[in-house]
Amino acid sequence: MSATAIATGDIGSEAGVRPAAPRRIVLLGNPNVGKSALFNALTGLRATVSNYPGTTVEIYRGRLAGGEAEVVDSPGLNSILPMSEDERVTWDLVQSVKGQEGSVVLQVADAKNLRRALLLTLQLGQLEVPTVLVLNMADEAEARGIRLDLAGLEQALGVPVRAAVATRGTGVGAIREALPDARAPRNHLPLPADIAVPALDLLAGRKVAPDAPANLLSRYHEALLAHADVITRRFATDAEPAGSAVSRRLGRLAIHPLWGWPILAAVLWVLYEVVGVFGAGTLVDLVEKGLFHGYVNPWAVALFSHVPGAFVRDLFAGEYGLVTMGLSYGLAIVLPIVAVFFTAFALLEDSGYLPRLAVMSDRVFRLMGLNGKAVLPMILGLGCDTMATLTTRILPTRKERVIATLLLALGIPCSAQLGVVLAMLAVVPASAAAIWFAAVAGVMVTVGWLAARLLPGERGEFVVELPPMRLPALSNVLAKTVARVEWYLKEALPLFLVGTFVLFALDRLHLLGVITRVGEPVVTGVLGLPREASAAFLIGFLRRDFAATRLFDMSRHGGLDVTQLVVAMVTITLFIPCIANVFIIAKERGLKTAAAMVGFIFPVAFAMGGLVRLLMHALGYGGAP
């Protein structure tokens, strides 16, 4: 295409020698500019995901396809000055590029929104970081009638500028060729005198003089924007206001005061159908009944039947066997569910619906002392409460973080647990399933409402950027899903095995019977469940989903009636979160807060279970009272 052919670099050739190819490339840019797509195009989908040291921020790393250089994808950001945890990670990465020979920043910009991208480019210039600027989504810009003068921009900024359509791989070759010519963007920005020095101090990570103006950051951004505006006007024409009609209309409908609700309901319904019915029903049946009951478990029993000594045999293939229970729960029941959930979740993420969900739910969350932004940790909590607890850091005030953490620990089932719960609810009448939902939602809203009034502190303002709705790219969705499933297996499976071993050991030591007797007044007396359910709740201290799976297993073998099922589900959904989550709560919010939360949640879960039991008997559901 013509845009990429322009300017094959008079920059960098002044010295006559071609500079060496960089060894490390850090991708940087505003959110939703196609960084991940370009990352995939550059690395050829071989990425590893890891948390940036000491943070929850996911960083994708890979090798340049057919090359040696390391490619790092940083979280999207709007300003290099760190205001949030994500931005601090990117700021850190930028600083590391600055201090390292052979490292460059590859800034990815939305060709339609040059003005905001240039705010970052100008900051990179002030930091004197070698940069190449990519104007991505050039096709969309062209469709909107935006004409970009790449050569002019190169002259004005002093860095290589290339156009690309990363989703189709267009322009990727030209970008790779431009990398050795990376330069620090030109830096002669007229900043107002009183903010020039403190802003530079902030950028460089130095202490800011105490007499700096209070609104230093916004005034600095305003000055950068003014300069970016001048450059944009000179080298890019204005967009025609159309845009993709379908995506635009869908994006508006999703936040419509009226139509937004049916759309929200439809999204949740599809999620339930896919994760609950297809994942937890069809897939689990296929893997559990077909593969594990058909082959793996008999095979394990047969294999260990040759082993002398009942101890080893039972350890692996007995009632609480590491293979027959631990692996079978972890791989046959939970894995299909989380794999389907993570796929659905990645689709939602990439479609641009999640911020719109935040808009729709702002009112509900305000009732609970939070704002719509809190929907993101809550939705993430449906994946894993532990990770979600870490992401509550995105909430601006301590009050909001405590409330969100409590609600997550109390009422949000993680993907594995949700899947198991959905599978169990699929066998009871819809009205009984509604009781489960109403009980859990009711407890959450009540507790949130009370917490909002009792806890001191303020609520932060709701500001969320709405990216355009897009059709998710299959490669992005797959890469994300696979990375998350891998992480889940590494984290959950060992705990499943530990949990199984604890049960096995307790059984061997004849302690399981003791615990069952001790738990009987509550489990049988209050909840009306069979006494064997005690073991499930005991193991719930380790992982809630493990406990749910145990109850699921019991119900599948005809051990529970409708009332018992719903009571069990309500109790285990509200039950204290898994041990990993308790650790994280203690780490993030302090030991005292964590202890208070556990001390609060434990009785609430059982009390609510007992209440639901009474309610269901009053309503005439089956089961002996």
Next chain:
Amino acid sequence: MTTPPLAGAPGGAPSACPLCGFVYVPGGDSCKERGCPIAFGGCATWHCPRCGYTMPDEEKSAAARLVRRLFTRRPRPAGPRTLVDLATGTSAVVERLSGEPDLLARLTAQGLAPGVEVHLLQRAPTFVIEVGETTIAVERRVAEGVELHAEPGRP
């Protein structure tokens, strides 16, 4: 049947009878003078002095006051024109931003700054604005801090 007219209390707002159209000032002591047994405990109705048609006294009903409050637009505080005053579907140029320094830093980093044109897309469930190619959802509290140039922008 004709009822002798009841004298209105001075100072109240005049009201037109929905039945006969007579304009009168409701209230007053005339009921008491005429010997109504509940007039001493506070009657919650008034009557047209000409035809006797009965109307509820909304001022004496807490429920009616609540409904009235729900349906009356709060008087706009006299102050600068902000995003809240902008009609849905129209544009204006930002004059000034006010709020916490952190919030302002965030808004300006997203491209919302003095001198740029904003377009208001909707106001519920939250305010949604377009700034160039960027769409941002903000709550009312934030929208109130976005002050606009006095002259209306182009539609």
